[in-house]
Amino acid sequence: MPAARAILHVDMDAFFASIEQRDRPECRGKPVMVGAGPDRRGIIATCSYEARRYGVHSAMPSRTAGKLCPHGVFLPPDMRKYSDESRKIMAILRDYTPEVEPVSIDEAFLDATSAQALFGGAAEIARKIKARILRERGLTASIGVAPNKFLAKIASDFEKPDGLTVVSEEAKAAFLAPQPVGRLWGVGKVARGLLESHGYRTIGDLQNADPKRLEAIVGSRARHLHDLALGRDESPVETEREAKSIGSEHTFETDTEERPILHRTLLAQSEKVAREMREANVAARTITLKLRYADFTTITRRTTFDQPTQDEIRIFEALVRLLDSEKTGKRKIRLIGLVASGLGTPQLQLDLFDASGEKRRRLAHAVDDLRARLGPKAVLRVGD
Numbered sequence: 001m002p003a004a005r006a007i008l009h010v011d012m013d014a015f016f017a018s019i020e021q022r023d024r025p026e027c028r029g030k031p032v033m034v035g036a037g038p039d040r041r042g043i044i045a046t047c048s049y050e051a052r053r054y055g056v057h058s059a060m061p062s063r064t065a066g067k068l069c070p071h072g073v074f075l076p077p078d079m080r081k082y083s084d085e086s087r088k089i090m091a092i093l094r095d096y097t098p099e100v101e102p103v104s105i106d107e108a109f110l111d112a113t114s115a116q117a118l119f120g121g122a123a124e125i126a127r128k129i130k131a132r133i134l135r136e137r138g139l140t141a142s143i144g145v146a147p148n149k150f151l152a153k154i155a156s157d158f159e160k161p162d163g164l165t166v167v168s169e170e171a172k173a174a175f176l177a178p179q180p181v182g183r184l185w186g187v188g189k190v191a192r193g194l195l196e197s198h199g200y201r202t203i204g205d206l207q208n209a210d211p212k213r214l215e216a217i218v219g220s221r222a223r224h225l226h227d228l229a230l231g232r233d234e235s236p237v238e239t240e241r242e243a244k245s246i247g248s249e250h251t252f253e254t255d256t257e258e259r260p261i262l263h264r265t266l267l268a269q270s271e272k273v274a275r276e277m278r279e280a281n282v283a284a285r286t287i288t289l290k291l292r293y294a295d296f297t298t299i300t301r302r303t304t305f306d307q308p309t310q311d312e313i314r315i316f317e318a319l320v321r322l323l324d325s326e327k328t329g330k331r332k333i334r335l336i337g338l339v340a341s342g343l344g345t346p347q348l349q350l351d352l353f354d355a356s357g358e359k360r361r362r363l364a365h366a367v368d369d370l371r372a373r374l375g376p377k378a379v380l381r382v383g384d
């Protein structure tokens with residue numbers, strides 16, 4: 001019998017906000033929101049746990065966050081700093097196994113199956129990783145340890161922040177049983193509603209479902225859902241990624257025209273594409289937005305940067321501008337995606353350019369702050 005797999009899912013706690021709280025002692029213990037300012041169009045990328053108590057969450061429009069938490073600290077994102085931090089954390093993870101799959105800037109899967117003997121077990125690896133990240137980087141991570149990726153991901157979220165949850169092969173069905181069906185991979189709002197309307201509220205309800213009845217409700221996905229409900233998932237930790245074409249597409253389970261959903265999807269896609277570019281050491285000159293409407297009409301809109309970029313915020317902002325200038329109205333969207341092209345080696349000037357981009361963002365933020373306090377005419381920016 002092959003050795004049981006040992007998969008870790010490492011997820012940094014409130015990543016951007018925790019970095020800022022570490023670096024700005026005056027922000028510790030306070031609601032910190034990283035993203036657009038409260039009086040600007042834009043969203044919150046990450047917020048601290050103190051801010052979450054006010055109902056603020058990531059991908060929330062900044063204006064909403066400003067209303068919920070008016071005395072909170074709003075900070076512009078410093079993607080260069082967060083990317084550097086991410087690289088340092090990924091390097092810590094690679095000290096334990098080369099089998100690391102970064103999922104986003106602050107999240108990774110590790111296949112610790114062969115490394116566990118060396119370090120005294122997978123849970124011990126998780127403890128060591130958490131301790132090192134805290135000691136060396138001053139940040140906390142939550143880690144799930146389980147026989148597969150699906151379970152490890154749910155486990156890392158179980159005791160956040162600063163959590164460590166181990167789910168064994170024997171305990172996995174019992175661990176999943178009380179959790180809502182919406183936690184299963186691929187079960188979005190619509191599928192959840194459908195399942196609930198048939199009495200399947202928890203994953204436990206699905207574990208005991210009659211396969212024929214489940215198939216009548218969700219069709220060919222029944223088998224996969226049932227496997228996941230029982231904690232079965234064979235998907236491998238993917239270390240290598242190809243950089244031939246860098247893009248990301250998502251088909252919604254239900255067609256949607258809701259901007260927050262579209263924005264959230266674009267943000268996740270921007271992060272994924274930017275990370276893949278950094279891993280491949282390339283930067284994109286052109287970003288293309290792809291939309292497919294419910295009637296399958298497909299359009300693409302593109303924008304070209306002065307200098308190649310691999311910055312997710314810049315990519316995301318460009319996509320949102322493209323989406324906003326598209327008169328989608330009430331037309332529902334079936335698929336959204338992006339392609340990064342004109343790929344080239346990031347140039348030396350990129351550093352300078354990024355630094356000045358960062359300065360611009362800080363400046364814009366400072367100006368917005370002044371306007372909020374002194375009125376819209378208080379400060380006029382060049383070009384206003």
Ligand SMILES: [Mg+2]
Pocket residue numbers: 011012013014015106107
């Ligand atoms: Mg996280």
